[in-house]
Amino acid sequence: MQVQNKTLVAYFSWSGNAGTLAGQIERETGSDLFEIKTVTPYPGTYNECIEIAKQEQNNNARPALTESVVNMAQYGKVILCYPNWWGTLPMGVFTFLEAYDFSGKTIYHLVTHGGSRFGRSLDDIKKLCPRAVTGEGLSVSAFDTNPKDVTRVTTPNRTVTAWLRKLGMGQ
Numbered sequence: 001m002q003v004q005n006k007t008l009v010a011y012f013s014w015s016g017n018a019g020t021l022a023g024q025i026e027r028e029t030g031s032d033l034f035e036i037k038t039v040t041p042y043p044g045t046y047n048e049c050i051e052i053a054k055q056e057q058n059n060n061a062r063p064a065l066t067e068s069v070v071n072m073a074q075y076g077k078v079i080l081c082y083p084n085w086w087g088t089l090p091m092g093v094f095t096f097l098e099a100y101d102f103s104g105k106t107i108y109h110l111v112t113h114g115g116s117r118f119g120r121s122l123d124d125i126k127k128l129c130p131r132a133v134t135g136e137g138l139s140v141s142a143f144d145t146n147p148k149d150v151t152r153v154t155t156p157n158r159t160v161t162a163w164l165r166k167l168g169m170g171q
């Protein structure tokens with residue numbers, strides 16, 4: 001079995017917050033970066049996007065993703081960055097987590113949100129990846145009203161830096 005000594009930062013982001021923080025984590029940890037991107041893009045306006053996302057959640061959808069991780073076996077740690085969508089992971093992140101064997105890997109979750117912090121996303125990660133270890137997570141508020149106009153999360157975010165140091169992965 002291949003040594004799992006690398007860290008992957010995998011992120012899904014619609015309005016940029018989780019993506020911005022994923023970029024910071026990539027730089028501060030020297031990890032590889034992977035974007036979880038759906039084949040069908042989400043609408044550009046907030047109201048349309050939340051409608052589609054709600055429908056997908058109601059249908060327990062698994063939207064197809066554009067790319068796969070090359071050689072997931074080399075990663076022992078996955079830092080998963082995503083927005084809270086309707087209380088949990090966007091459905092494309094469900095697709096991602098079901099696509100690989102996370103046995104023996106540790107998943108750290110970073111959630112951007114508009115007030116509901118992690119929601120039930122950690123429970124869903126554990127259900128989707130029962131053989132993974134889950135590490136300490138971090139939630140970052142974006143105080144979301146109109147995320148396409150205002151990206152409220154800026155970097156470097158000191159809470160993220162402190163979290164990475166605490167996990168033993170920071171600079």
Ligand SMILES: Cc1cc2nc3c(=O)[nH]c(=O)nc-3n(C[C@H](O)[C@H](O)[C@H](O)COP(=O)(O)O)c2cc1C
Nearest residue numbers: 013014015016017018083086087114115116142144
């Ligand atoms: C489809 C959708 C659903 C959302 N649902 C929630 C929610 O249930 N709870 C919450 O606190 N924020 C919710 N938000 C706000 C986002 O979590 C927040 O804006 C986040 O910072 C967006 O991250 P991103 O810029 O990486 O997409 C939602 C946003 C969208 C677009």
